[in-house]
Amino acid sequence: MRRRVIRICFGIIVCFGLVAFYGEIIFRYYQAVDRTPSYSQVNLSERYLPPSIFRHPFAEVDGAGPGRRLWLGAKTLAYRPLGTDNLGRDVLQRTIQGTRIAFLVGVVTSLIAIPIGVLLGCISGYFGKWADDIVVWVYSTIESIPGLLFILAISMVVGKGIMGVYLGIGLTTWVGLCRLLRAEVMKHRDRAYVLAARSLGYSSWRIIFRHILPNVFHIVIITFSIRFPAAIGTEVFMSFLGIGVQGEPSWGIMIGNARLRLWQGVWWEMAAVSAAILLVVLAFNLVGDALRDALDPRLRSREV
Amino acid sequence: MTRFIIRRVLYMVPMVLGVILVTFLLFNVVGGSPASMALGKNVSPQALEEFDEQRGFNKPVIFGWWTTTRAFPARDFSEPVKLFAGTNLAVQLLFPLRPDSCYRVKVQVRGLESGTRVRLLPDSLIMLSNSKPEISSRWHWTEFQFQPGTNLSVSPPVLLSVEQGALEVRNVRLERRMPHGLDSQLVHYFKTLARLDLGTSLSTNEKVTTMLRRGILPSLALTVPVFFGGLGLSVGLALLCAYWRNRWPDRIFVFMAVALMSVNYLVWIIFGQFFMAYKWHWFPIWGFESWGYLLLPVMIGILSGLGGNLRFYRAVILDEIYKDYVRTAFAKGLSPAGVLFKHVLPNAMIPIVTNTVIALPILYTGSLLLESFFGIPGLGGLSINAINSSDVDVVRGVVLVGALLYVVASLVTDLCYALVDPRVKLR
Numbered sequence: 001m002r003r004r005v006i007r008i009c010f011g012i013i014v015c016f017g018l019v020a021f022y023g024e025i026i027f028r029y030y031q032a033v034d035r036t037p038s039y040s041q042v043n044l045s046e047r048y049l050p051p052s053i054f055r056h057p058f059a060e061v062d063g064a065g066p067g068r069r070l071w072l073g074a075k076t077l078a079y080r081p082l083g084t085d086n087l088g089r090d091v092l093q094r095t096i097q098g099t100r101i102a103f104l105v106g107v108v109t110s111l112i113a114i115p116i117g118v119l120l121g122c123i124s125g126y127f128g129k130w131a132d133d134i135v136v137w138v139y140s141t142i143e144s145i146p147g148l149l150f151i152l153a154i155s156m157v158v159g160k161g162i163m164g165v166y167l168g169i170g171l172t173t174w175v176g177l178c179r180l181l182r183a184e185v186m187k188h189r190d191r192a193y194v195l196a197a198r199s200l201g202y203s204s205w206r207i208i209f210r211h212i213l214p215n216v217f218h219i220v221i222i223t224f225s226i227r228f229p230a231a232i233g234t235e236v237f238m239s240f241l242g243i244g245v246q247g248e249p250s251w252g253i254m255i256g257n258a259r260l261r262l263w264q265g266v267w268w269e270m271a272a273v274s275a276a277i278l279l280v281v282l283a284f285n286l287v288g289d290a291l292r293d294a295l296d297p298r299l300r301s302r303e304v
Numbered sequence: 305m306t307r308f309i310i311r312r313v314l315y316m317v318p319m320v321l322g323v324i325l326v327t328f329l330l331f332n333v334v335g336g337s338p339a340s341m342a343l344g345k346n347v348s349p350q351a352l353e354e355f356d357e358q359r360g361f362n363k364p365v366i367f368g369w370w371t372t373t374r375a376f377p378a379r380d381f382s383e384p385v386k387l388f389a390g391t392n393l394a395v396q397l398l399f400p401l402r403p404d405s406c407y408r409v410k411v412q413v414r415g416l417e418s419g420t421r422v423r424l425l426p427d428s429l430i431m432l433s434n435s436k437p438e439i440s441s442r443w444h445w446t447e448f449q450f451q452p453g454t455n456l457s458v459s460p461p462v463l464l465s466v467e468q469g470a471l472e473v474r475n476v477r478l479e480r481r482m483p484h485g486l487d488s489q490l491v492h493y494f495k496t497l498a499r500l501d502l503g504t505s506l507s508t509n510e511k512v513t514t515m516l517r518r519g520i521l522p523s524l525a526l527t528v529p530v531f532f533g534g535l536g537l538s539v540g541l542a543l544l545c546a547y548w549r550n551r552w553p554d555r556i557f558v559f560m561a562v563a564l565m566s567v568n569y570l571v572w573i574i575f576g577q578f579f580m581a582y583k584w585h586w587f588p589i590w591g592f593e594s595w596g597y598l599l600l601p602v603m604i605g606i607l608s609g610l611g612g613n614l615r616f617y618r619a620v621i622l623d624e625i626y627k628d629y630v631r632t633a634f635a636k637g638l639s640p641a642g643v644l645f646k647h648v649l650p651n652a653m654i655p656i657v658t659n660t661v662i663a664l665p666i667l668y669t670g671s672l673l674l675e676s677f678f679g680i681p682g683l684g685g686l687s688i689n690a691i692n693s694s695d696v697d698v699v700r701g702v703v704l705v706g707a708l709l710y711v712v713a714s715l716v717t718d719l720c721y722a723l724v725d726p727r728v729k730l731r
Contacts (some may be wrong), residue, residue: 141319146665146708233569240570274571
């Protein structure tokens with residue numbers, strides 16, 4: 001039962017990853033041909049279309065013959081399946097673009113935060129002494145600054161836009177990983193295999209990255225699976241506030257837009273985005289838990 | 305014990321210094337020009353300079369005698385300008401220089417090094433001269449210092465001209481001399497902090513300290529109930545989970561916790577406000593007039609934090625529950641509730657209290673989103689507005705005070721920990 005749930009969740013993540021990749025291709029295509037993307041194109045004749053699988057938006061089917069009718073029907077099958085927003089833009093396409101941005105943020109911030117955390121954690125854990133003091137000082141300083149405000153302040157300083165999101169999240173969220181790795185590397189530092197490697201005359205860096213790091217790498221994997229949904233949540237928050245992604249349909253921007261229409265009874269944009277976020281984050285949380293149970297044997301005995 | 309306390313208090317000093325340095329780095333060094341960030345693009349350079357002067361941004365960053373001035377933005381000529389005897393290069397000053405300060409003009413020229421000279425003429429002409437006709441291949445800087453009050457009567461424009469020979473100019477910059485080398489932004493920042501001055505807001509022109517003082521009560525009115533309500537609820541549920549561990553109620557709770565964690569905070573707020581306040585009229589929608597206005601935000605706050613807390617406390621309690629003393633207690637034939645409340649809970653309290661105290665500074669920042677959505681005039685809404693309008697001083701004030709509170713809270717946590725748990729060794 002549990003394994004099946006995890007398998008489904010992993011499938012959901014892969015699907016969303018593929019969707020994000022598809023979104024990236026579409027985005028690149030429109031950039032290459034230098035046209036307004038269809039997901040940003042204003043189409044006032046199609047405002048507030050409710051979600052529907054089958055519709056005839058403008059085609060007059062009445063006078064047409066059976067073959068033509070079938071063709072028109074097939075063409076309009078799944079036309080704007082999730083409806084349109086206040087400017088007649090397709091909600092499905094915008095949600096796909098939002099997925100793309102969410103995954104970009106998750107991956108890029110991990111690419112910033114994880115190397116910093118790994119490097120500093122390994123250095124302070126392995127070398128100890130003053131190197132350790134400095135690293136601990138740096139991360140406890142960063143840790144003491146209220147997290148969300150720090151992220152927002154960084155992105156304010158860097159400038160509004162996706163770069164600010166990357167840097168804000170990436171530069172503040174390595175602390176947890178660094179702390180965990182430091183403690184773990186300290187435990188490994190005096191183990192027999194490290195002593196053996198040292199007595200063979202290997203350099204410290206080789207010992208750290210070739211011998212110790214593979215043994216503590218599960219922490220990095222678990223951290224990645226935990227920080228990915230957190231980064232997505234933060235991005236949504238920032239874009240909603242207007243200091244995140246600019247001019248592209250991110251989930252936060254869509255929520256901000258849909259929120260105003262909710263009062264008019266236009267619920268589908270809000271529902272689509274909420275469902276997408278819920279699915280991705282839930283899947284990541286469950287897979288993260290499963291990873292932790294599988295990779296960290298100390299926790300396995302306790303839970304399940 | 306006293307030694308431990310003293311060491312721990314002393315350890316706060318580098319932390320506080322670190323926090324101050326990080327905020328300094330963030331807003332003074334990385335931040336580019338706070339003036340143009342705050343005032344926008346279409347303002348006169350003089351206004352920018354006045355803003356900088358007021359906040360000390362026109363000083364050297366950490367150390368130095370010379371600082372740039374906006375009167376003449378540094379100019380890099382992509383094509384070096386060739387000047388011959390008799391030709392001029394106008395250096396347009398954007399506003400008059402201060403008569404009391406000393407300035408220097410630095411010009412990067414290519415002439416013969418020994419031959420190039422700079423001197424200032426009374427009619428605002430800066431003469432460069434090259435005594436030899438050849439042009440060398442090396443660029444070098446040549447400079448001239450002057451005091452506008454005495455030497456340079458009128459400000460714009462200053463003309464660079466060549467008296468004799470020919471040379472090429474690539475770079476012109478104007479710098480102002482500071483009264484002493486330590487008159488820097490960093491020192492200025494420490495000085496204002498020592499006066500407990502966090503600056504003034506740009507949009508309302510109020511002291512940041514008064515803004516913080518005014519915003520803290522509404523923030524606490526929101527966050528304290530959220531915090532303690534959430535704590536009580538999640539510890540209670542975690543005990544229930546531990547009681548029914550690995551049976552279906554526990555599994556349902558854990559799954560619910562993960563599901564609650566996965567719903568985005570924004571979605572909680574928007575749906576709560578839309579359905580409970582707008583559609584069903586259970587609560588007021590927006591405002592801060594009586595305690596009734598706090599009900600809905602507090603509820604949403606508790607609910608959104610419940611998932612994560614429940615999982616954490618459940619893990620903490622389960623950590624205890626497999627220990628020997630619990631097995632002994634059960635073996636003595638004590639009731640499960642008795643064991644849970646009398647034996648397990650007190651031992652599990654140590655990580656719970658640690659977690660609680662360390663979370664206390666978050667109460668001060670308030671909930672950024674809840675406050676701005678429900679119109680509660682606290683620090684969270686304040687900081688969101690400040691970030692949206694690039695109000696540097698307010699953002700810095702909130703960040704700084706939040707961080708300092710955290711440092712104090714972590715001190716209190718460690719001391720509590722050392723007092724409560726005799727196993728904590730005094731390092």
